[in-house]
Amino acid sequence: MVDYDVIIVGAGPGGSIAAKGLVEEGLNVLLLEEHNNIGLPQHCSGWISGCEYTEELIKTIPQNLIIQKVxxxxxxxxxxxxxxxxxxxGFGGYFVDRVNFDRELAKQAAKKGAKIKVSSKVADLLIDHNLVKGVTINTKSGPENITADVLIGADGVRSYLSGVAKKSGIAELERKPRExxxxxxxxxxxxxxxxxxxxxxxxxxxxxxxxxxxxxxxxxxxxxxxxxxxxxxxxxxxxxxxxxxxxxxxxxxxxxxxxxxxSKFGESLRTAVKNNVTLIGDAAGYHGIVPACISAHYASGVIKEAIDLEDFQHLELYDKTRKKSTIRGARxxxxxxxxxxxxxxxxxxxxxxxxxxxxxxxxxxxxx
Ligand SMILES: Cc1cc2nc3c(=O)[nH]c(=O)nc-3n(C[C@H](O)[C@H](O)[C@H](O)COP(=O)(O)OP(=O)(O)OC[C@H]3O[C@@H](n4cnc5c(N)ncnc54)[C@H](O)[C@@H]3O)c2cc1C
CATH class of the missing domain: 3.30.9.10 (D-Amino Acid Oxidase, subunit A, domain 2)
Incomplete structure (x- = not known):
């Protein structure tokens, strides 16, 4: 018996959108964030590039988070x-208050039923027979093991170097190392x-x-x-x-x-899936808020199906779906x-x- 259906590492926009999507599908989801405050430290200026998806996303957040339309x-x-x-x-989109935007998306996920833990750095993956069974987190009260059927790496650009992409072996599936x-x-x-x-x-x-x-x-x-x-x-x-x-x-x-x-600025990884692990957003090699959110949508739909089918091979559909879709974004x-x-x-x-x-x-x- 596992603790959660899905564990998501990282409460950036990608992680929170995936968490919300998965709980709406009826799954039991844990969202882990290493920092004390979701949204901090801030890395980006909060420019959300324009596309159809952005227009829908912007309607879901309080209007006072929108600094201006480009x-x-x-x-x-x-x-x-x-x-x-x-x-x-049409590419201009909006500037948003990025810190509170990230908090808002996490709040929305929690209100739908996702469990969120801050100050919870994923230090290691629990791997058994090539399957990730869960994670070890470092918390203020010490290390803790938590198990799940599926793991999502939404842990940002560092995932490739030291996070879920690296630890799960997905990073080494690239033909050439990334700079x-x-x-x-x-x-x-x-x-x-x-x-x-x-x-x-x-x-x-x-x-x-x-x-x-x-x-x-x-x-x-x-x-x-x-x-x-x-x-x-x-x-x-x-x-x-x-x-x-x-x-x-x-x-x-x-x-x-x-x-x-x-250096490949926005060019996603060849594959962002291995067994029961899926990467989204910057962890999957994208760059930008919009690709993080859209990849989260694709991943959550496929994960729900894979769990219902009890077939992790089904997760490969995520790679196929995301590669077929073309949207405007920062690349x-x-x-x-x-x-x-x-x-x-x-x-x-x-x-x-x-x-x-x-x-x-x-x-x-x-x-x-
Ligand atoms: C200088 C700069 C400016 C930018 N400006 C823009 C911009 O204006 N517009 C735009 O669209 N994009 C911009 N970007 C890119 C944008 O910030 C990212 O593409 C976007 O945040 C990706 O979202 P994400 O959810 O994939 O990852 P992130 O937002 O990076 O979130 C990852 C989360 O995972 C957490 N995490 C990492 N490791 C662990 C762990 N081991 N355990 C638990 N939690 C962990 C992190 O703390 C973080 O909260 C900019 C980037 C940089 C560097």
């Missing part, structure tokens, strides 16, 4: 030339020329040598988050960038957010590191608005 885009070349500005084309890079965002107040609702993209490898661009998230008038590779990159940009150095002149840094992303369709600032500059200067559309298409395609 109205348009402004794009800058590496040399600081404003290439164009245009109305949103990871640090990323940071700085929140500035008193930054000039912010148009709330207009996302700005600054192309240029000086912002981030792996990413080749910076995303400016306009949160309020004169308040924005900007992504950099690291603090040194930020200092160089502040000193030398033809546009940003002026705009940051009177700005005050009020918050640093840090995290990690994979680089090309490795931008194959380009240089000079090539991007020429392309944007010569191609103008049309070239910008091509670049945006490249960053907005996601094959989930």
């Amino acid at each position: 109205k348009g885009w402004r794009v800058w070349s590496p040399k600081g030339k404003k290439i164009c500005e245009f109305e949103d084309f 990871f890079f640090p990323a940071m965002q700085i929140e500035f107040v008193n930054i000039s020329d912010i148009d709330p609702g207009i996302i700005e993209i600054f192309f240029g490898f000086d912002f981030d040598k792996n990413f080749g661009m910076a995303f400016l998230s306009p949160l309020e008038e004169n308040l924005a988050l900007i992504g950099f590779g690291n603090y040194k990159d930020y200092l160089k940009i502040k000193e030398n960038h033809p546009v940003m150095s002026n705009r940051l002149k009177s700005a005050d840094e009020i918050r640093y957010l840090g995290g990690m992303y994979c 680089l369709a090309i490795d931008i590191r194959a380009l240089t600032d000079e090539k991007i500059e020429n392309f944007l200067q010569v191609g103008g608005k049309e070239a910008t559309y091509v670049m945006l298409e490249l960053i907005s395609k996601l094959k989930i």
